[in-house]
Amino acid sequence: TQIMSRGLPKQKPIDGVKQVIVVASGKGGVGKSTTAVNLALALSANDSVSQIHTVLQSHKSPSKAVGLLDVDVYGPSIPKMMNLKGDPELSQSNLMRPLLNYGIACMSMGFLIEETAPIVWRGLMVMSAIEKLLRQVDWGQLDYLVVDMPPGTGDVQLSVSQNIPISGAVIISTPQDIALMDARKGAEMFRKVHVPVLGLVQNMSVFQCPKCKHKTHIFGADGARRLARTLDLDILGDIPLHLNIREASDTGQPIVFSQPESDEARAYLRIATEVV
Numbered sequence: 001t002q003i004m005s006r007g008l009p010k011q012k013p014i015d016g017v018k019q020v021i022v023v024a025s026g027k028g029g030v031g032k033s034t035t036a037v038n039l040a041l042a043l044s045a046n047d048s049v050s051q052i053h054t055v056l057q058s059h060k061s062p063s064k065a066v067g068l069l070d071v072d073v074y075g076p077s078i079p080k081m082m083n084l085k086g087d088p089e090l091s092q093s094n095l096m097r098p099l100l101n102y103g104i105a106c107m108s109m110g111f112l113i114e115e116t117a118p119i120v121w122r123g124l125m126v127m128s129a130i131e132k133l134l135r136q137v138d139w140g141q142l143d144y145l146v147v148d149m150p151p152g153t154g155d156v157q158l159s160v161s162q163n164i165p166i167s168g169a170v171i172i173s174t175p176q177d178i179a180l181m182d183a184r185k186g187a188e189m190f191r192k193v194h195v196p197v198l199g200l201v202q203n204m205s206v207f208q209c210p211k212c213k214h215k216t217h218i219f220g221a222d223g224a225r226r227l228a229r230t231l232d233l234d235i236l237g238d239i240p241l242h243l244n245i246r247e248a249s250d251t252g253q254p255i256v257f258s259q260p261e262s263d264e265a266r267a268y269l270r271i272a273t274e275v276v
């Protein structure tokens with residue numbers, strides 16, 4: 001479009017935020033939000049597993065100040081995954097204050113609407129919601145803001161990419177062909193709007209039977225690796241398909257916080273070290 005070919009005239013940093021990392025996927029349900037949450041936690045403890053334990057579980061201030069912004073306006077999952085709900089307070093300058101849990105400052109459309117309300121906004125309504133989430137939040141000082149994008153390559157992704165400077169995009173996919181085809185479109189969109197693609201995360205890469213330890217590649221083996229090679233992208237890491245990850249997310253106790261020493265949490269920690 002015109003805007004793309006003319007560069008990015010509207011980009012303006014978010015006050016107090018040093019680096020923005022967006023987490024995106026071509027399809028829904030591939031583990032984008034789960035990755036965004038665990039990546040934010042991993043970044044806040046400054047990459048080291050031993051620190052994660054002391055920092056996250058002792059309620060000390062995290063080593064890095066990290067925020068999590070949920071712009072998945074049609075299906076916000078951050079409130080549930082971070083065990084947060086309620087109305088954000090307003091600051092003196094009329095900005096919304098993020099809600100805090102596990103040391104992470106969070107803002108989500110889910111805080112601004114009833115949980116059961118159907119999100120039927122279209123067009124301008126969604127865009128004004130995005131504008132609010134991007135510009136009317138008092139983040140204080142953040143080292144990293146992790147942004148949970150909606151799935152796909154629509155107006156929201158484009159608008160976020162054009163409005164704020166983004167350090168890099170992390171793209172989540174399962175190894176399945178259909179997910180990978182859409183992930184490819186995502187990577188191409190970011191490249192068009194000059195957002196560096198940091199790499200691909202291959203989620204649900206392998207399932208290990210907890211009883212017999214046999215490993216099964218439920219969604220195929222190594223598809224994301226093949227795509228990464230074709231697109232000349234880095235693979236940031238693999239996350240196994242594991243019951244603990246699902247249960248931890250669904251109960252609002254993300255695995256990097258609740259079981260930081262587990263192999264599953266370590267997979268996210270490794271990705272955090274690749275990202276920064």
Ligand code: ADP
Nearest residue numbers: 028029030031032033034240241242245246249
């Ligand atoms: P998306 O944001 O892409 O729609 P979610 O992060 O909401 O996907 O994940 C969809 C579901 O899959 C959630 O119930 C989540 O707990 C689960 N899930 C995500 N990644 C894994 C994994 N590696 N192992 C097990 N369950 C996972």
